[in-house]
Amino acid sequence: MSSTNQGAAVRAAGLAGRVNLQQYVVYFGFLAIFLFFAIMLKDSGFLTVRNLSNIVLQTAPATIMAIGLVFVMSAGEIDLSIGSTVAVAALAAAVTMQSYGMVPGIAAGLGCGLLIGLVNGVLVAYVRLPSFLVTLATLGLFAGVSRSLTDLRSIPVTNETFTGFFGSGALFGIPSLIWWTAIAVAIGHILYRETRFGAHVLAVGDNARAASVSGISVPKMRLAVLMISGALAGLAGLLYAGRLQAAKYTLGETDLMTVIAAVIVGGTLLNGGKGSIIGALVGSLMMGMLNNGLILMGLSVSDQMIVRGLIILAAVAVSLREKSR
Amino acid sequence: MNATAEAMTGRPVLALKDIRKTFGGVVAIENFSLEVHPGEIVALVGDNGAGKSTLIKIISGVHPPTSGSIAIEGEPVAMSSATMARAHGIEVVYQDLALADQQTVYMNMFLGREPTKAFGLLDRRRMIDETEKLVKELDVRIPSAHATIRDLSGGQRQGVAIARATHWASKLILLDEPTAALGVAETAKVEEIVAALKTRNIGVLIISHSLDQVFKLSDRICVLRRGKQIGVRETKKTDKNEIIAMITGLQQS
Numbered sequence: 001m002s003s004t005n006q007g008a009a010v011r012a013a014g015l016a017g018r019v020n021l022q023q024y025v026v027y028f029g030f031l032a033i034f035l036f037f038a039i040m041l042k043d044s045g046f047l048t049v050r051n052l053s054n055i056v057l058q059t060a061p062a063t064i065m066a067i068g069l070v071f072v073m074s075a076g077e078i079d080l081s082i083g084s085t086v087a088v089a090a091l092a093a094a095v096t097m098q099s100y101g102m103v104p105g106i107a108a109g110l111g112c113g114l115l116i117g118l119v120n121g122v123l124v125a126y127v128r129l130p131s132f133l134v135t136l137a138t139l140g141l142f143a144g145v146s147r148s149l150t151d152l153r154s155i156p157v158t159n160e161t162f163t164g165f166f167g168s169g170a171l172f173g174i175p176s177l178i179w180w181t182a183i184a185v186a187i188g189h190i191l192y193r194e195t196r197f198g199a200h201v202l203a204v205g206d207n208a209r210a211a212s213v214s215g216i217s218v219p220k221m222r223l224a225v226l227m228i229s230g231a232l233a234g235l236a237g238l239l240y241a242g243r244l245q246a247a248k249y250t251l252g253e254t255d256l257m258t259v260i261a262a263v264i265v266g267g268t269l270l271n272g273g274k275g276s277i278i279g280a281l282v283g284s285l286m287m288g289m290l291n292n293g294l295i296l297m298g299l300s301v302s303d304q305m306i307v308r309g310l311i312i313l314a315a316v317a318v319s320l321r322e323k324s325r
Numbered sequence: 326m327n328a329t330a331e332a333m334t335g336r337p338v339l340a341l342k343d344i345r346k347t348f349g350g351v352v353a354i355e356n357f358s359l360e361v362h363p364g365e366i367v368a369l370v371g372d373n374g375a376g377k378s379t380l381i382k383i384i385s386g387v388h389p390p391t392s393g394s395i396a397i398e399g400e401p402v403a404m405s406s407a408t409m410a411r412a413h414g415i416e417v418v419y420q421d422l423a424l425a426d427q428q429t430v431y432m433n434m435f436l437g438r439e440p441t442k443a444f445g446l447l448d449r450r451r452m453i454d455e456t457e458k459l460v461k462e463l464d465v466r467i468p469s470a471h472a473t474i475r476d477l478s479g480g481q482r483q484g485v486a487i488a489r490a491t492h493w494a495s496k497l498i499l500l501d502e503p504t505a506a507l508g509v510a511e512t513a514k515v516e517e518i519v520a521a522l523k524t525r526n527i528g529v530l531i532i533s534h535s536l537d538q539v540f541k542l543s544d545r546i547c548v549l550r551r552g553k554q555i556g557v558r559e560t561k562k563t564d565k566n567e568i569i570a571m572i573t574g575l576q577q578s
């Protein structure tokens with residue numbers, strides 16, 4: 001029947017004014033986990049300023065990756081390759097810095113991120129391959145590259161300007177990692193919420209055909225979000241290299257799951273069309289707090305993985321429930 | 326150029342000549358020629374799969390025709406993208422409405438044409454104000470410009486899609502079954518809005534399966550059957566029986 005398309009729309013009638021649980025779940029979750037650890041771990045130093053600021057510093061790379069992933073997921077795509085882009089970028093920066101100094105090192109790191117994003121983007125947007133498969137492949141590919149090129153060794157980063165700028169330094173008494181997080185979140189939020197670019201990303205993820213007949217170039221948007229994600233994963237690699245004063249193939253390896261969880265818990269829909277940068281920040285802090293608290297509670301690494309997995313499952317369940325309504 | 330003078334001389338806003346469209350080996354449209362004049366409502370009728378939506382997509386630049394020519398106000402154009410059609414003052418209400426479900430009414434109203442203020446920031450105030458004004462003018466009853474599309478009823482969604490088209494169109498509006506999912510009151514509302522486009526001197530091409538509606542609204546009726554143009558009739562000079570016979574290909578006894 002010709003009326004099927006429109007008929008399906010009628011179901012939406014009468015749902016106006018319902019409470020949108022998914023949008024706020026991250027803030028309740030954050031608060032609940034915070035209170036839980038604050039009470040359970042009050043003698044183990046969870047609530048100290050030092051520990052809390054450590055959580056923020058440690059989550060900086062994940063938060064920055066999460067910002068990129070919000071753009072990607074809002075456009076209805078996924079980027080798994082960030083898991084290995086981090087290490088490739090950090091290694092490229094470290095190696096380049098040894099021979100050519102800081103600025104070429106930074107350029108190499110960010111350039112690697114952008115390049116991986118470009119490869120993903122071209123394959124997804126123009127060759128029309130599913131982003132899940134493309135980025136799964138590049139995830140594995142670049143994990144292999146960083147292993148084979150470095151022989152599994154770690155490369156020291158001794159440039160003090162660099163380690164100060166991207167790691168241990170501070171400006172006006174505020175650690176540089178917090179500056180990076182704040183700047184990335186602020187720019188990301190404005191770009192996402194307040195510009196035509198952000199609106200078009202959401203439109204593409206929401207209804208690519210509608211976006212297309214509205215004059216939005218769907219392939220360009222897909223390419224753009226994957227390049228943003230790659231560049232931000234590159235920046236995350238620089239932050240790791242700066243903080244740890246070394247680069248190794250293991251950097252960012254365990255971040256992928258955390259970042260995806262942070263983004264989904266933060267209110268970004270897996271299927272696109274809706275998301276939040278601030279939500280992703282809070283989600284990322286929540287995952288960091290969870291890691292920190294579970295360690296302080298003395299859970300083994302495997303138990304931590306189980307608990308984290310369960311939290312992600314719960315988050316995905318809420319997200320999908322919301323989407324299907 | 327003088328628009329009124331052109332209307333007087335009867336220059337069509339849209340002229341299709343010998344349009345043909347194939348998908349792979351399948352012929353979807355053959356030998357189709359039609360003119361739509363400013364302020365004229367032309368109805369396009371035919372059974373399911375006759376090629377009506379395909380024709381709309383050809384005019385709106387979604388599918389380029391395999392052969393044939395399209396002229397807007399006498400100027401031949403290669404309608405190669407939706408952006409191009411919109412630049413020529415053509416707006417479309419697609420059968421599936423082409424709304425972004427999880428975005429607000431005002432964002433949909435301005436989809437792809439969002440106004441900005443300083444530093445390239447979205448001018449939400451302006452989008453909201455213009456949406457509210459338009460919605461009031463057309464009497465489309467939606468909760469607010471901030472409402473999310475998927476929270477709206479079928480009629481309200483249709484209202485948003487039509488409001489968007491009438492807001493942006495300067496020459497021609499194409500409507501693909503605009504009342505298919507609507508109740509009696511909403512259908513009457515949409516018919517009223519379409520009829521009002523005449524006074525703005527906008528050409529209208531409307532697809533409908535309701536012959537009552539077609540006879541109520543249109544000046545001329547164009548019949549398609551399996552991609553072939555069966556004929557065009559002046560609404561006043563024909564009747565339902567003739568049109569039904571043309572649609573089905575069966576002679577009335």
Ligand SMILES: Nc1ncnc2c1ncn2[C@@H]1O[C@H](COP(=O)(O)OP(=O)(O)OP(=O)(O)O)[C@@H](O)[C@H]1O
Nearest residue numbers: 001002348353371372373374375376377378379380
């Ligand atoms: N993109 C496409 N690829 C291949 N075939 C297509 C495509 N779009 C339409 N067709 C075919 O073209 C023919 C006409 O389809 P169209 O959607 O234009 O019909 P319609 O008259 O709008 O029908 P309805 O009243 O059901 O909406 C059908 O046979 C359809 O299968």
Ligand SMILES: [Mg+2]
Nearest residue numbers: 002377378420
């Ligand atoms: Mg159709």
